[in-house]
Amino acid sequence: MGNDIRVLLVDDQELVRYGFRLLLEAQPGITVVGEAADGAQALGAVDRLHPDVVLMDVRMPGISGIEATKRITGLRPDIRILVLTTYDLDEYAFAALGAGASGFLLKDTRPGDLVTAIHAVHSGDAVVSPRITAKLIEVAAPHLGVLRTVNADAALSELTAREREIFVLIARGETNSEIAAALYLSESTVKANVGRVFFKLSLRNRVEAVIRAYELGLVGQ
The missing domain is CATH 3.40.50.2300 (Response regulator)
Structure with missing residues:
Protein backbone atom coordinates (compact mmCIF):
# COMPACT_ATOMS: atom_id res chain seq x y z
CA MET A 1 0.00 0.00 0.00
CA GLY A 2 2.94 2.30 0.63
CA ASN A 3 3.68 2.43 -3.09
CA ASP A 4 0.05 2.70 -4.18
CA ILE A 5 -1.04 5.57 -6.43
CA ARG A 6 -2.87 8.02 -4.16
CA VAL A 7 -6.04 9.25 -5.87
CA LEU A 8 -8.31 12.17 -4.95
CA LEU A 9 -11.87 12.17 -6.36
CA VAL A 10 -13.38 15.55 -7.23
CA ASP A 11 -16.99 15.66 -8.43
CA ASP A 12 -20.08 17.55 -7.27
CA GLN A 13 -22.23 14.40 -7.51
CA GLU A 14 -21.86 12.13 -4.50
CA LEU A 15 -23.12 9.09 -6.41
CA VAL A 16 -20.44 9.56 -9.07
CA ARG A 17 -17.72 9.78 -6.43
CA TYR A 18 -19.11 6.66 -4.75
CA GLY A 19 -19.01 4.73 -8.01
CA PHE A 20 -15.43 5.74 -8.74
CA ARG A 21 -14.39 4.86 -5.20
CA LEU A 22 -15.90 1.38 -5.45
CA LEU A 23 -14.15 0.81 -8.77
CA LEU A 24 -10.74 2.10 -7.76
CA GLU A 25 -10.58 0.59 -4.29
CA ALA A 26 -10.96 -2.82 -5.93
CA GLN A 27 -7.81 -2.22 -7.98
CA PRO A 28 -4.38 -3.30 -6.75
CA GLY A 29 -1.88 -0.47 -6.61
CA ILE A 30 -4.45 2.32 -6.20
CA THR A 31 -5.67 3.95 -2.97
CA VAL A 32 -8.45 6.55 -2.84
CA VAL A 33 -7.22 9.03 -0.22
CA GLY A 34 -10.21 11.38 -0.24
CA GLU A 35 -13.08 13.12 -2.00
CA ALA A 36 -14.08 16.71 -2.77
CA ALA A 37 -17.39 18.12 -4.01
CA ASP A 38 -16.02 21.24 -5.71
CA GLY A 39 -12.84 23.04 -6.67
CA ALA A 40 -12.44 24.82 -3.35
CA GLN A 41 -12.65 21.56 -1.43
CA ALA A 42 -10.21 20.02 -3.91
CA LEU A 43 -7.58 22.67 -3.18
CA GLY A 44 -7.85 22.03 0.55
CA ALA A 45 -7.77 18.26 0.08
CA VAL A 46 -4.62 18.48 -2.04
CA ASP A 47 -2.85 20.34 0.76
CA ARG A 48 -3.95 17.81 3.39
CA LEU A 49 -3.80 14.53 1.53
CA HIS A 50 -0.97 14.94 -1.01
CA PRO A 51 -2.50 12.82 -3.79
CA ASP A 52 -0.52 11.62 -6.78
CA VAL A 53 -3.46 11.80 -9.19
CA VAL A 54 -6.66 13.87 -9.05
CA LEU A 55 -9.76 12.77 -10.95
CA MET A 56 -11.30 16.16 -11.70
CA ASP A 57 -14.84 16.95 -12.82
CA VAL A 58 -15.14 20.02 -15.04
CA ARG A 59 -18.47 21.64 -14.25
CA MET A 60 -18.87 22.28 -10.54
CA PRO A 61 -20.29 25.16 -8.48
CA GLY A 62 -17.89 27.75 -7.15
CA ILE A 63 -14.33 27.10 -8.28
CA SER A 64 -14.58 25.09 -11.50
CA GLY A 65 -12.50 22.10 -12.42
CA ILE A 66 -10.51 24.25 -14.83
CA GLU A 67 -9.57 26.84 -12.23
CA ALA A 68 -8.80 24.16 -9.66
CA THR A 69 -6.60 22.37 -12.19
CA LYS A 70 -4.74 25.57 -12.98
CA ARG A 71 -4.13 26.32 -9.30
CA ILE A 72 -3.08 22.79 -8.40
CA THR A 73 -0.66 22.36 -11.30
CA GLY A 74 0.73 25.84 -10.66
CA LEU A 75 1.53 25.06 -7.04
CA ARG A 76 2.15 21.32 -7.31
CA PRO A 77 3.31 20.41 -10.83
CA ASP A 78 4.12 16.90 -9.57
CA ILE A 79 0.40 16.16 -9.10
CA ARG A 80 -1.30 14.73 -12.18
CA ILE A 81 -4.82 15.86 -13.06
CA LEU A 82 -7.07 13.54 -15.04
CA VAL A 83 -10.15 15.42 -16.21
CA LEU A 84 -13.42 13.50 -16.48
CA THR A 85 -16.46 14.95 -18.19
CA THR A 86 -19.89 13.90 -19.40
CA TYR A 87 -19.53 15.94 -22.56
CA ASP A 88 -17.47 14.91 -25.59
CA LEU A 89 -17.45 18.47 -26.93
CA ASP A 90 -16.87 20.70 -23.95
CA GLU A 91 -14.90 23.91 -24.30
CA TYR A 92 -14.33 23.90 -20.57
CA ALA A 93 -12.73 20.48 -20.68
CA PHE A 94 -10.47 21.46 -23.58
CA ALA A 95 -9.46 24.48 -21.53
CA ALA A 96 -8.55 22.15 -18.67
CA LEU A 97 -5.84 20.61 -20.84
CA GLY A 98 -4.46 24.08 -21.37
CA ALA A 99 -4.58 24.61 -17.60
CA GLY A 100 -2.16 21.74 -17.10
CA ALA A 101 -4.27 18.59 -16.96
CA SER A 102 -2.44 15.43 -17.98
CA GLY A 103 -5.46 13.69 -19.42
CA PHE A 104 -9.04 14.05 -20.59
CA LEU A 105 -11.56 11.18 -20.54
CA LEU A 106 -15.31 10.85 -20.77
CA LYS A 107 -17.23 9.51 -17.79
CA ASP A 108 -18.55 6.62 -19.89
CA THR A 109 -14.98 5.40 -20.39
CA ARG A 110 -14.68 1.67 -19.68
CA PRO A 111 -13.47 0.92 -16.12
CA GLY A 112 -10.34 -0.80 -17.36
CA ASP A 113 -9.42 2.19 -19.53
CA LEU A 114 -9.85 4.54 -16.56
CA VAL A 115 -7.52 2.43 -14.43
CA THR A 116 -4.99 2.31 -17.28
CA ALA A 117 -5.23 6.09 -17.65
CA ILE A 118 -4.54 6.64 -13.95
CA HIS A 119 -1.39 4.53 -14.17
CA ALA A 120 -0.39 6.30 -17.40
CA VAL A 121 -0.63 9.86 -16.05
CA HIS A 122 1.04 8.82 -12.80
CA SER A 123 4.02 7.56 -14.79
CA GLY A 124 4.29 10.90 -16.61
CA ASP A 125 2.33 10.01 -19.73
CA ALA A 126 -0.62 11.98 -21.07
CA VAL A 127 -4.02 10.58 -22.00
CA VAL A 128 -6.63 11.92 -24.39
CA SER A 129 -9.46 9.55 -25.31
CA PRO A 130 -9.85 8.67 -29.01
CA ARG A 131 -13.30 10.29 -29.07
CA ILE A 132 -11.81 13.50 -27.70
CA THR A 133 -8.98 13.25 -30.23
CA ALA A 134 -11.57 13.08 -33.01
CA LYS A 135 -13.49 16.04 -31.57
Whole structure:
Protein backbone atom coordinates (compact mmCIF):
# COMPACT_ATOMS: atom_id res chain seq x y z
CA MET A 1 0.00 0.00 0.00
CA GLY A 2 2.94 2.30 0.63
CA ASN A 3 3.68 2.43 -3.09
CA ASP A 4 0.05 2.70 -4.18
CA ILE A 5 -1.04 5.57 -6.43
CA ARG A 6 -2.87 8.02 -4.16
CA VAL A 7 -6.04 9.25 -5.87
CA LEU A 8 -8.31 12.17 -4.95
CA LEU A 9 -11.87 12.17 -6.36
CA VAL A 10 -13.38 15.55 -7.23
CA ASP A 11 -16.99 15.66 -8.43
CA ASP A 12 -20.08 17.55 -7.27
CA GLN A 13 -22.23 14.40 -7.51
CA GLU A 14 -21.86 12.13 -4.50
CA LEU A 15 -23.12 9.09 -6.41
CA VAL A 16 -20.44 9.56 -9.07
CA ARG A 17 -17.72 9.78 -6.43
CA TYR A 18 -19.11 6.66 -4.75
CA GLY A 19 -19.01 4.73 -8.01
CA PHE A 20 -15.43 5.74 -8.74
CA ARG A 21 -14.39 4.86 -5.20
CA LEU A 22 -15.90 1.38 -5.45
CA LEU A 23 -14.15 0.81 -8.77
CA LEU A 24 -10.74 2.10 -7.76
CA GLU A 25 -10.58 0.59 -4.29
CA ALA A 26 -10.96 -2.82 -5.93
CA GLN A 27 -7.81 -2.22 -7.98
CA PRO A 28 -4.38 -3.30 -6.75
CA GLY A 29 -1.88 -0.47 -6.61
CA ILE A 30 -4.45 2.32 -6.20
CA THR A 31 -5.67 3.95 -2.97
CA VAL A 32 -8.45 6.55 -2.84
CA VAL A 33 -7.22 9.03 -0.22
CA GLY A 34 -10.21 11.38 -0.24
CA GLU A 35 -13.08 13.12 -2.00
CA ALA A 36 -14.08 16.71 -2.77
CA ALA A 37 -17.39 18.12 -4.01
CA ASP A 38 -16.02 21.24 -5.71
CA GLY A 39 -12.84 23.04 -6.67
CA ALA A 40 -12.44 24.82 -3.35
CA GLN A 41 -12.65 21.56 -1.43
CA ALA A 42 -10.21 20.02 -3.91
CA LEU A 43 -7.58 22.67 -3.18
CA GLY A 44 -7.85 22.03 0.55
CA ALA A 45 -7.77 18.26 0.08
CA VAL A 46 -4.62 18.48 -2.04
CA ASP A 47 -2.85 20.34 0.76
CA ARG A 48 -3.95 17.81 3.39
CA LEU A 49 -3.80 14.53 1.53
CA HIS A 50 -0.97 14.94 -1.01
CA PRO A 51 -2.50 12.82 -3.79
CA ASP A 52 -0.52 11.62 -6.78
CA VAL A 53 -3.46 11.80 -9.19
CA VAL A 54 -6.66 13.87 -9.05
CA LEU A 55 -9.76 12.77 -10.95
CA MET A 56 -11.30 16.16 -11.70
CA ASP A 57 -14.84 16.95 -12.82
CA VAL A 58 -15.14 20.02 -15.04
CA ARG A 59 -18.47 21.64 -14.25
CA MET A 60 -18.87 22.28 -10.54
CA PRO A 61 -20.29 25.16 -8.48
CA GLY A 62 -17.89 27.75 -7.15
CA ILE A 63 -14.33 27.10 -8.28
CA SER A 64 -14.58 25.09 -11.50
CA GLY A 65 -12.50 22.10 -12.42
CA ILE A 66 -10.51 24.25 -14.83
CA GLU A 67 -9.57 26.84 -12.23
CA ALA A 68 -8.80 24.16 -9.66
CA THR A 69 -6.60 22.37 -12.19
CA LYS A 70 -4.74 25.57 -12.98
CA ARG A 71 -4.13 26.32 -9.30
CA ILE A 72 -3.08 22.79 -8.40
CA THR A 73 -0.66 22.36 -11.30
CA GLY A 74 0.73 25.84 -10.66
CA LEU A 75 1.53 25.06 -7.04
CA ARG A 76 2.15 21.32 -7.31
CA PRO A 77 3.31 20.41 -10.83
CA ASP A 78 4.12 16.90 -9.57
CA ILE A 79 0.40 16.16 -9.10
CA ARG A 80 -1.30 14.73 -12.18
CA ILE A 81 -4.82 15.86 -13.06
CA LEU A 82 -7.07 13.54 -15.04
CA VAL A 83 -10.15 15.42 -16.21
CA LEU A 84 -13.42 13.50 -16.48
CA THR A 85 -16.46 14.95 -18.19
CA THR A 86 -19.89 13.90 -19.40
CA TYR A 87 -19.53 15.94 -22.56
CA ASP A 88 -17.47 14.91 -25.59
CA LEU A 89 -17.45 18.47 -26.93
CA ASP A 90 -16.87 20.70 -23.95
CA GLU A 91 -14.90 23.91 -24.30
CA TYR A 92 -14.33 23.90 -20.57
CA ALA A 93 -12.73 20.48 -20.68
CA PHE A 94 -10.47 21.46 -23.58
CA ALA A 95 -9.46 24.48 -21.53
CA ALA A 96 -8.55 22.15 -18.67
CA LEU A 97 -5.84 20.61 -20.84
CA GLY A 98 -4.46 24.08 -21.37
CA ALA A 99 -4.58 24.61 -17.60
CA GLY A 100 -2.16 21.74 -17.10
CA ALA A 101 -4.27 18.59 -16.96
CA SER A 102 -2.44 15.43 -17.98
CA GLY A 103 -5.46 13.69 -19.42
CA PHE A 104 -9.04 14.05 -20.59
CA LEU A 105 -11.56 11.18 -20.54
CA LEU A 106 -15.31 10.85 -20.77
CA LYS A 107 -17.23 9.51 -17.79
CA ASP A 108 -18.55 6.62 -19.89
CA THR A 109 -14.98 5.40 -20.39
CA ARG A 110 -14.68 1.67 -19.68
CA PRO A 111 -13.47 0.92 -16.12
CA GLY A 112 -10.34 -0.80 -17.36
CA ASP A 113 -9.42 2.19 -19.53
CA LEU A 114 -9.85 4.54 -16.56
CA VAL A 115 -7.52 2.43 -14.43
CA THR A 116 -4.99 2.31 -17.28
CA ALA A 117 -5.23 6.09 -17.65
CA ILE A 118 -4.54 6.64 -13.95
CA HIS A 119 -1.39 4.53 -14.17
CA ALA A 120 -0.39 6.30 -17.40
CA VAL A 121 -0.63 9.86 -16.05
CA HIS A 122 1.04 8.82 -12.80
CA SER A 123 4.02 7.56 -14.79
CA GLY A 124 4.29 10.90 -16.61
CA ASP A 125 2.33 10.01 -19.73
CA ALA A 126 -0.62 11.98 -21.07
CA VAL A 127 -4.02 10.58 -22.00
CA VAL A 128 -6.63 11.92 -24.39
CA SER A 129 -9.46 9.55 -25.31
CA PRO A 130 -9.85 8.67 -29.01
CA ARG A 131 -13.30 10.29 -29.07
CA ILE A 132 -11.81 13.50 -27.70
CA THR A 133 -8.98 13.25 -30.23
CA ALA A 134 -11.57 13.08 -33.01
CA LYS A 135 -13.49 16.04 -31.57
CA LEU A 136 -10.28 18.02 -31.20
CA ILE A 137 -9.55 17.56 -34.90
CA GLU A 138 -13.15 18.44 -35.75
CA VAL A 139 -12.98 21.67 -33.75
CA ALA A 140 -9.55 22.62 -35.09
CA ALA A 141 -10.14 21.60 -38.71
CA PRO A 142 -11.85 24.83 -39.92
CA HIS A 143 -8.79 26.79 -38.80
CA LEU A 144 -6.26 24.44 -40.38
CA GLY A 145 -7.40 24.23 -43.98
CA VAL A 146 -4.53 26.16 -45.52
CA LEU A 147 -2.02 24.15 -43.52
CA ARG A 148 -3.06 20.86 -45.09
CA THR A 149 -0.97 21.86 -48.12
CA VAL A 150 2.23 21.54 -46.08
CA ASN A 151 4.59 18.93 -47.54
CA ALA A 152 4.53 16.20 -44.93
CA ASP A 153 7.73 14.57 -46.15
CA ALA A 154 9.66 17.82 -45.79
CA ALA A 155 8.17 18.62 -42.38
CA LEU A 156 8.91 15.13 -41.07
CA SER A 157 12.32 14.75 -42.68
CA GLU A 158 14.11 14.94 -39.32
CA LEU A 159 12.13 12.04 -37.88
CA THR A 160 13.37 8.49 -38.18
CA ALA A 161 10.97 5.85 -39.52
CA ARG A 162 10.33 4.65 -35.95
CA GLU A 163 9.71 8.19 -34.65
CA ARG A 164 7.25 8.84 -37.46
CA GLU A 165 5.42 5.61 -36.67
CA ILE A 166 5.18 6.60 -33.02
CA PHE A 167 4.06 10.13 -33.95
CA VAL A 168 1.07 8.71 -35.85
CA LEU A 169 0.11 6.51 -32.89
CA ILE A 170 0.36 9.47 -30.51
CA ALA A 171 -1.96 11.42 -32.80
CA ARG A 172 -4.47 8.57 -32.69
CA GLY A 173 -4.69 8.88 -28.92
CA GLU A 174 -2.49 5.93 -27.95
CA THR A 175 -0.69 6.04 -24.59
CA ASN A 176 2.98 5.13 -24.22
CA SER A 177 2.06 1.70 -22.85
CA GLU A 178 -0.32 1.05 -25.75
CA ILE A 179 2.34 2.12 -28.26
CA ALA A 180 4.88 -0.12 -26.56
CA ALA A 181 2.53 -3.10 -26.79
CA ALA A 182 1.68 -2.39 -30.45
CA LEU A 183 5.31 -2.03 -31.53
CA TYR A 184 6.83 -4.61 -29.17
CA LEU A 185 9.02 -2.00 -27.49
CA SER A 186 9.72 -1.16 -23.86
CA GLU A 187 7.86 1.81 -22.39
CA SER A 188 11.19 3.52 -21.70
CA THR A 189 12.10 3.24 -25.39
CA VAL A 190 8.75 4.64 -26.42
CA LYS A 191 9.05 7.50 -23.93
CA ALA A 192 12.47 8.41 -25.29
CA ASN A 193 11.14 8.39 -28.85
CA VAL A 194 8.15 10.52 -27.87
CA GLY A 195 10.50 13.06 -26.35
CA ARG A 196 12.55 13.22 -29.56
CA VAL A 197 9.41 13.61 -31.68
CA PHE A 198 8.19 16.49 -29.52
CA PHE A 199 11.61 18.16 -29.63
CA LYS A 200 12.08 17.82 -33.39
CA LEU A 201 8.56 19.07 -34.19
CA SER A 202 8.51 21.74 -31.44
CA LEU A 203 5.49 20.16 -29.73
CA ARG A 204 4.62 20.76 -26.09
CA ASN A 205 2.07 18.01 -25.54
CA ARG A 206 -0.15 15.37 -27.13
CA VAL A 207 -2.87 17.86 -27.99
CA GLU A 208 -0.43 19.80 -30.17
CA ALA A 209 0.70 16.47 -31.65
CA VAL A 210 -2.87 15.70 -32.75
CA ILE A 211 -3.24 19.09 -34.41
CA ARG A 212 0.16 18.89 -36.10
CA ALA A 213 -0.54 15.39 -37.42
CA TYR A 214 -3.82 16.66 -38.88
CA GLU A 215 -2.02 19.57 -40.51
CA LEU A 216 0.38 17.15 -42.15
CA GLY A 217 -2.38 14.86 -43.34
CA LEU A 218 -1.22 11.93 -41.22
CA VAL A 219 -4.59 11.56 -39.50
CA GLY A 220 -8.04 12.67 -40.59
CA GLN A 221 -11.46 13.33 -39.15
